[in-house]
Amino acid sequence: MDSKETKRTVPVPSVGADGEQPISQTPTASITEETTENNPPEKNYAELLRKMQRMNDPAYLPTISMNELYENVYQSRPPVIDGLLYPGTYLFAGAPKVGKSFLMAQLAYHVSMGLPLWDYPVHKGTVLYLALEDDHRRLQERLYRMFGMDGTNDLLFSICAKQVGSGLEEQLKRFVQEHPDTKLIIIDTLQKIREAGGDKYSYANDYEVVGKLKRLADACGVCLLLVHHTRKQQADDKFDMISGTNGLSGAADGAFLLQKEKRTDDTAILDVVGRDQQDQRLYLTKDKEHLTWTLERMETELWVE
Template sequence: MYNEKEKTARKTSVGADGGQPIQTNHNEIIPEPDTESKCFEDSIVQTERDSNPANLSTVTMRELYETVYQSRPPVIDGLLYSGTYLLAGAPKVGKSFFVAQLAYHVSTGKKLWEYEAHQGTVLYLALEDDYQRLQERMFRMFGVEGTDKLHFAVCAKRLDDGLDGQLEKFVLEHSDTNLIIVDTLQKIRELGGEAYSYAEDYQIVGKLKEFADKKGLCLLIVHHTRKAQSNDKFEMISGTTGLLGCADGAFILHKEKRTDSAAILDVVGRDQPDQRIHLVRDEERLLWGFDHADRELWKEPPDPLLAKVGGFITSGCSTWRGTATELVSALGADIKPNALAMRLNVRAGRLLNDYHIKYENTRSHAGRIITLTLV
């Protein structure tokens, strides 16, 4: 399902997207295969490469740019993306209330503080609670306004005893699932001794990450911090560094004093900028409110080429199909056809997320054909 060729592009990291300006002057034109024999030769080479287990599977930089990867839109813009994340904090610091808040906002699509949430089905494994406690908590936080897209479970199998099968079945039944919360890690990890090695910690997060990556969703794991203090708050995550080393990102929720209503949420990750968010708890509703952040959320500047495509594909002309040369002409863009195709290959995810236009670049007997569809 993922890393497949000729589908919409994977959501790339903020830093990666920001470092790819439009190329308006290319000295080298990449040849486009346009004959049946070339397609046949390529398929034979690919088959021989994949069929021999001794071969190391590689792609060239050119092949990388010529491929369109599966899109993974963010779960919450600038805060939470597809992949596996840890949320760690001291016991009773308010982690469960925080993830309940995340779950509600994603399942309803309502904005969380200054962050846009993308609606989808959410599964919340509240494995340290019961349904009566969840009922009271959710009513106190959100009142009687419910949603059918937020599902709770208070018991689940361990990771070595069928949890992956349970999650697989849920996602098959709810294809729009974009967030699964596991509260807590200790409730699902394999039975064993109290002391875990780096390899064991890396492996357990790796199993969860494999599932999240395969399904293109976010899996958020609630965990604890150790009592020992550290200048780097992320070194306080209980266990070895294997947990954070394998995860795509982490959140640390901590207070100066346990009795404080204010808390700090430190955020690191592969797909979002490092952040420190200052929160204040509403003691009546038990909601975490946004006070301020130590740095403004970086927003990627507009891409003129994508804006041209967005203006070209409208409700009046919702589908277009043709070659890269024809698209350059239709857009009136000052860019070579192959450069335009590669640019759109890389930026297809943003084209879908920002302009709701699905981009496909497929090979036919006549050459490569671009299809743009308003979805």
């Protein structure tokens, strides 16, 4: 019997969250394909039954060997904004009236138009913005002030939505099905879509809420930005200022933190952390006429766990 030499290549993940939780594209061989002289159908059928019985055992623990992991082929997910925003679930936190919604509108517009954001290349796609603290009139005024009459059909808004666990997941899945090129979904704010009642502010509940949204974002292959508030109390780690427990940031893929020294300042600092990407600090200035943010300078450092 002739032997065949096989070559195994270990895929090298790209920098960014697109390489963190890829979708396996490994084809599964059928019983017919596995049937050979040394593996008659009866033997394959019996082996299949044994595997099914193991999987139905309540004590069954799914595992994968290192060799099997290397043999799998995984689909990479390109970033939404190179070096800044990737598919996954991110918190975007800041104090009230600091300018979060203006920056969210700017992000949404640039992604929907495919326009570079500051020094970052952008990958064009449909954007859904759940502006749950706004009405249509305020949205119209804000967008006209920021972008004039240059509109787009690829940026869609909703000022009402259901809550997590009560229909929101189904609404977002339906939207992505109807708009398969969706890259970004912004929920402004997280508080508006949280389930009512129960132990609402425990670590377990915070982790569960973001975890549900992360599973949806991963399944749909989109970036989900959750706008949230910060506490007034200062902290050694600035990201500990995000309102709620560490369960929020623990379940998310990363976080953005927008801060000003004074609420009336036209300058702000945007700190960015994420899995498998560089920490960044962006120094921003607000354009007083158009109310958009411009990048003055940027600092980066290698992310270390």
